[in-house]
Amino acid sequence: MELGTKKIIGIGNFYITETVIWSLIISVIMIVFALLATRKMQKVPKGLQAYAEWIVDFIYNWVGQVMGSDKLKFAPYIGTLFIFLLLGNLIGLFDIRPITTNLNTPFALATITFVMIHYNAVKTRRLGGYIKHLSEPNFLMLPINLLSELSFPLSLSFRLFGNILGGVVIMKLLYMALEKLSALLTGSIPIFIIAIPLPLNFFFDIFESVLQAYVFTMLTMAFIANAMKPKEE
Amino acid sequence: MAQITPQAFILGLSAIGAGLAMIGVIGAGIGVGFTSGKAVEGIARQPEAQGDIMKIMFIGMAVTETTGLFAFIVAIILMYANPFINLI
Numbered sequence: 001m002e003l004g005t006k007k008i009i010g011i012g013n014f015y016i017t018e019t020v021i022w023s024l025i026i027s028v029i030m031i032v033f034a035l036l037a038t039r040k041m042q043k044v045p046k047g048l049q050a051y052a053e054w055i056v057d058f059i060y061n062w063v064g065q066v067m068g069s070d071k072l073k074f075a076p077y078i079g080t081l082f083i084f085l086l087l088g089n090l091i092g093l094f095d096i097r098p099i100t101t102n103l104n105t106p107f108a109l110a111t112i113t114f115v116m117i118h119y120n121a122v123k124t125r126r127l128g129g130y131i132k133h134l135s136e137p138n139f140l141m142l143p144i145n146l147l148s149e150l151s152f153p154l155s156l157s158f159r160l161f162g163n164i165l166g167g168v169v170i171m172k173l174l175y176m177a178l179e180k181l182s183a184l185l186t187g188s189i190p191i192f193i194i195a196i197p198l199p200l201n202f203f204f205d206i207f208e209s210v211l212q213a214y215v216f217t218m219l220t221m222a223f224i225a226n227a228m229k230p231k232e233e
Numbered sequence: 234m235a236q237i238t239p240q241a242f243i244l245g246l247s248a249i250g251a252g253l254a255m256i257g258v259i260g261a262g263i264g265v266g267f268t269s270g271k272a273v274e275g276i277a278r279q280p281e282a283q284g285d286i287m288k289i290m291f292i293g294m295a296v297t298e299t300t301g302l303f304a305f306i307v308a309i310i311l312m313y314a315n316p317f318i319n320l321i
Binding site: 159161165169211212 | 291292295296298299302303305306309
C-alpha cells in the first residue's frame with residue numbers, strides 16, 4: 001500500500017507533488033469565480049453575483065459572531081481560508097487525494113495563523129501588554145504559556161492532517177479488503193465495491209471534511225480574537 | 234530455521250510498536266464520548282439551545298480528538314515512514 005503523495009516533476013529533493021498542483025487549481029477556481037461574480041455588478045443581484053453575495057454575507061456574519069463586530073477586517077482572510085480548506089478536503093469525493101493529507105499544507109496554514117496571532121497581539125497590546133498577557137496568572141507561568149503558544153500550530157495542523165489522513169487510510173483498507181473478497185467470489189468483477197463503502201464515504205469524505213475545515217477556521221478566529229486586546233466599553 | 238535479517242526484525246518490531254501506539258486512542262475515545270454525553274444532557278435540559286450546544290460540542294470533540302491523533306500519527310510514521318530502517 002502506497003501512502004505518500006505522488007511526485008509529478010522535479011529533481012532530487014526538490015519536486016512538485018500532486019498536492020501543489022491541486023492547491024493551485026483550487027486557488028485558480030476561487031479567483032476565477034470571484035472575478036466572474038463581480039464582473040458586472042448590479043443593484044439587484046442576479047446569477048453568480050447572488051451566490052457570491054450569499055457567501056460573503058455568511059462569512060461576515062460568522063466572523064462578526066465569533067470575533068466581535070470590531071474585528072471584521074479579518075473576514076476576507078477567514079473566508080478564503082474556509083473555502084480553500086473546504087474545497088481542498090472535498091476533492092476527496094472525486095478520488096483525488098485531499099490536499100490536506102500532505103502535512104505541508106496544514107502546517108503552512110497553521111504558521112500563517114500563528115504569525116497573525118502574535119502580530120495582532122503585539123500590535124493591539126503593545127510589547128509590555130503582550131508580555132503581561134503571556135504571563136497571565138503570574139510571571140512564573142511565562143515559560144509554560146510560551147510552550148503552549150509554540151505547540152499551538154503543531155496541534156492545529158496535526159488535527160487537520162490526522163483526521164483527513166485517517167479517513168484516507170481507512171477507505172483504502174476497506175477498498176482493498178472488498179476487492180479481495182469479491183475476487184474470491186466472482187473473479188475479476190469487484191461486486192462488493194458497489195454500495196457497501198457508501199456510509200463510510202459519506203462520513204469521511206463529506207462530514208469529516210466539512211467539520212475539519214470548520215474547526216480549523218473556528219480555532220483560527222477564536223485564538224486571534226483571544227490574543228487581541230478586548231474592545232474598551 | 235531461517236535466519237531473520239536485521240531489516241525484517243526492525244520492520245516487525247515497528248509494526249508491533251505501531252499497534253501499541255494506537256492504545257493512546259483510548260483516551261480520545263473516552264473524551265469524545267464524555268463530550269457528547271454531556272451535550273445530550275444539556276440538550277435534554279434545554280432543548281431550545283440545541284443549535285448552540287451542537288456547535289460547541291463539535292468543536293470540543295475535534296479538540297479532544299487531537300491527543301488521539303498524535304498516537305495515530307506516531308503509528309503512521311512507524312508503518313510508512315520508518316525512521317529506524319535507515320540506521321543500519
